Amino acid sequence: MLSTGTQLAPALARCFATSTACNAAPALAPAKSSGFLASMFGLGGSRISTPLDDALPAVAVPPRSSAPATKPQLQTSSLSSGIKVATIDSTSPVSSLVLYVEGGSSAETSATAGASKVLEIAAFKSTLNRSTFRLTRELEKIGASAFCRAGRDNVAFGVNAVRINQREALEVLTDAVFNARYVYHEVRDSLDALKEQLAAQLKNPATTVTEVLHRAAFDGGLGNALVVDPSVVDGFSNETLAEYVASILAPSRVVLAGVGVDHSEIVSLATPLLSTASGSPAPHAASKYAGGAMNIIAPTASQVYVGLGFEARGGASDPKSAAAAQIVKALLDEARPTLPRGRKEHEVFTSLSPFAHLYKETGLVGVVASGAPGKAGAVVDALTAKVQAVAKGVSEGQLAQAKALALGELKAATATSAGLAASVGSSVLATGRFSAAEVAASLQGLTAAELSSYVSALVKTTPTFVTYGNLSSLPRLDAVAKRFA
Incomplete structure (x- = not known):
């Protein structure tokens, strides 16, 4: 019987001899000591001492980066059928395919209230061609994940998969969206999980304040609640969900966004799948900024929350206005230690969260802050002073730091295939275009004078003022509005 060393030595020799580079390299001097362990691990005898930073002979040095010389363009x-296809190729092995549909909670009516949230749970189930079990197993087989996310102005259906399986991913995606059945028992089973999610979200006062801010700010669709009360979906039926989907799923309101895909290939794959899609767009309720105040009295709340917002005119459709809104959001961010602090707001605020909600032609910019119970007046004073400080003007240093923060958020949002696909789909749906370079250029090119003009016009709009908690020391809306007159 041969020993283990005798059996393995020829095999190891063959393994090392398979490399062309190794064959071309000079032969190395063998170790003096004999024995399998000694030859393998250098136990005893002479050893070869070559510094690790020396280049190996006959071995080509790989390039430092495999990134393409030019960045892919949209x-x-x-x-x-009228469906738009927007793609960006990349070197990522992951493909992200998202069908963006104009709609969301802004397209709901009193009869379909809460439908967009129900759709998040009921999507990617049985279709005319697949059972729920088969659809789930096919996604697992190709290593893909599916999701549905509803917003105020759109609904996104997406599938993330490895690039070699993009054909299968696209076929499953289109089938799940355009051929969904929404059968009775599957929708009913989804409602229990949804009601638990909604109840958990509404326990967060910040979520409640954001919802009420939109209700107070807008007349029309954008004023509809996205996170509805669980009781709203109690009697929801599959027929109601099918009615809602039919009202938003018109080809002229759909964008297929893809990242990590070849454009011509996706178009050729999508043509037989989507060219027969049909449907007439149902009219959506127009949204108009109105402003106003709403108070939510919660005497036992551990904190008092105050939300203050203004209309961001132009919304996402105006690149300069959109860039200015993001800069204002960064300037209002007290949590960022890099921005100079003119006041000691941290002595009043428990938390502070600026926001910039941008929609097709309008938006809402402002901040939500919280403080100790019984100090609603002090929180409002500090909050209005913070907005007034930005309205009076900012230094070049503050503006430069705010630009850096806004650019950092842009890079973080588009750093992954899924994030970039979301940016592409929502932007093309709202404006018909997208370019991360143009967005960055708009942020970088904003001057202090342009920002001052934007903020001056911003604070002249009717403010939106929302409070939550123990409001015994709360000032009235007219008193708050006078501070910005």
Whole structure:
């Protein structure tokens, strides 16, 4: 019987001899000591001492980066059905495909209230061609994950998969969206999980304040609640959900966004799948900024919350206004230690969260802050003073730091295939275009004078003022509005 060393030595020799580079390299002097362990691990005898930073002979040095010389650009096409296809190729092995549909909670009516949230749970289940079990197993087989996310102005259906399986991922995605059945028992089973999610979200006062801010700020669809009360979906039926989906799923309101895909290949794959899609767009309730005040009295709340917002005119459709809104959000961010502090707001605020909600032609910019119970007046004073300080003007240093923060958020949002696909889909749906370079240029090119003009016009709009908690020391809306007159 041969020993283990005798059996393995020829095999190891063959393994090392398979490399062309090794064959071309000079032969190394063998170790003097004999024995399998000695030859393998250098136990005893002479050893070869070559510094690790020395280049190996006959071995080509790989390039330091495999990134392409030029960044991929957005490519768009329109199918015969009217659906837009917008893609960006990349070196990522992951492909992200997202169908963005104009709608969301802004397209709901009194009869379909809460439908967008129900759709998040009921999506990617049985279709005319697949059972729920088969659809789930097919996604697992190709290593893909599916999701549905509803917003105020759109609904996103997406599938993330490895690039070699993008054909299968696209076919499953289109089938799940355009051929969904929404059967009775599956929708009913989804409601229990949804009601638990909604109840948990509404326990967070910040979520409640954000919802009420939109209700107070807008007349029309954008004033509809996105996170509805659980009781709203108690009697929800599958027919109601199908009615809502039919009202938003018109080809002229759909964008297929893809990242990590070849544009011509996706168009050729999508043509037979989506060219027969049909449907007439149902009219959506127009949204108009109105402003106003709403108070939510919660005497036992551990904190008092105050939300203050103003209309961001132009919304996402105006690149300069959108850039200015993001800069204002960064300037209002007290949590960022890099921005100079003109006041000791941290002595009043428990938390502070600025926001910039941008929609197709309008938006809402402002901040939500919290403080100790019984100090609602002090929180409002500090909050209005903070907004007034930005309205009076900022230094070049503050502006430069705010730009850096806004650019950092942009890079973080588009750093992954899924994040970039979300940015592409929502932007093309709202404005018909997208370019991260143009967005960055708009942020970088904003001057202090342009920002001052934007903020001056911003604070002249009717403010939106929302409070939550023990409001015994709360000032009235007219008193708050006079501070910005």
